Structure formats: structure tokens, C-alpha cells
Amino acid sequence: MKSQSPLNEIYKKGLYGDYENKNEENLIKIKELSNLNIFQIVKYKNSKVLTNDLDVDGLKLSEKTNSVMSNGKTRILWFGPNNWLLVSEDQNLFDKVNKNVKETDFAVTDLSNSRTIIEIEGKLTKEVLKKGCPFNFNELNKNNCINSVFHGITITIDMIEDSPEKIRLFALRSFGESLYHSITDASLEFGYQSI
């Protein structure tokens, strides 16, 4: 089944944006990612499996708070106690997950079509997020993730790069357009480009 972009109506690559007469160094680059697979893995309460021993696409399910395990193609985000979010470009991810994650110990849910993913890049990315999110962004480093709110919308923030800052935002699909508008509004001060 072909997935349809949640931002189909408002995001067009290379169109819109506000970057004329702005300082190019400060421009925020915004894009939507609609080709990623997302799986949520939740460990059952009565399971005695040690998650640190598990291997998913060469990565561990880390129990470290707000951590992200990454191998470039796949990222495993800590989502809460015994709860992880797998995000990957790999179209065969489900098979790889099922190979090592037993259904007697874990619930695996495909969320690929239920999330909007917006990636923002630029040296002032954190300044944009500070306008709507109460988290202390001084504590957010590369390969950290948090769940928080942005203008009242529950979001997951995944910091991919820190120089320049590159951050992925995940929100429920139906909140995608509102989130996109909130992000672009917050970016107007610096200027933004849809890439």
C-alpha cells in the first residue's frame, strides 16, 4: 500500500517558504519525511527478557532515558520505560524486528502511517523549538530524544545532528498540518526554506 503524505496539501518541496532578504546563514530548512517506517515496541510487564541483550538491526534496545541508538539507517528512540520507537528507511524492518523480538514478550505496532515527520535543519533550529516547547534545549544533544509539547501538540523530538542542528519532529498524523504551520510561523523570524 502506498503511503500518502500527511502534509500533502501544504508542503511542496521547493515551494513556499520565506527566505528573500534574510540572512542565509540563519535560514531554517524544513522538509517532510513520508517514506520512513515506524514501529513501536513495548515490553510486557511480566516479561523477564533483558532488553540490553536484544539485537534489532544491529542495535540494542537501550533503557537509558532519552537516548537514541543509531546506525545511520535505523534509529531506536527511548520512548518511556520498556517502550521504544524504531524509525528506519529500511523497508524490511518488520521482518528484522520479528526475528529477534518475540511476540510473547513484546507488542510490536506499525505506526508508519499514523505519524507526521518534519525534519528541520539549521544553526537556529533550537531557537525555533524554544518558541513553543517548554523543554530546556541546552540539555538536548546529538542522539537524544524527548517527548514534549509544541504549542499544545504532543511531539517527539529526535536530535540527529548537532552541527548544524538537525532535528526530527514526530506528531500524530492529524496534528501534522497544525504543527507544520506552528513551526513555519516560529521560523519566520530567521527565514525558512522548504527543501
Place this chain on the structure above:
Amino acid sequence: MLYIFCPHCGLRSQNEFAYGGDGSVKRPTLNKEVSDKEWDNFVYNRKSPRGKHVELWHHISGCRQWIKVQRDTVTHEIFKTVSADKEI
């Protein structure tokens, strides 16, 4: 605005949490005779204390876990937070 220390995620803004009521209420023991008064107290009757109070909060926009918070209802000072399965 309050800042609440989530035992799972760290210090977070109150915006990420939902208030869940009195954290000291205990459900009557299962499979035991319960009087109407005991059930009323469990379901409806709540104290409104001035001072230290144990509350339940749900980190609904964070790790989605319930936590217990000991808070002063006058000064809003938060003394301690633990996960919901632990006692303060």
C-alpha cells in the same frame, strides 16, 4: 508554571502533565465486604488539605507513566516524586 521532576524523564514542565487526583486514596481490598461508606470514600469523598499533599500526575505528553508527587498546596513547592507503584 510548575516544573515537575519525572522519575523516568527528568525535570519537565507542568504543560506535559495531567493532574490525576489524590494519590493517597487506597482502593478497598478485593474480595472483601465493602460498606457503602467505604465505597463512597474511595470513589467520591476527597480531602482538600492545606500544606503537603500526595497527588497523582500523568506524564501524558512525555513517557506516559503515572507518578506520585508530594506537593505543598499553598506554596506549590514539590518535595518528592516517585513512580506510581512506590510509596512516598
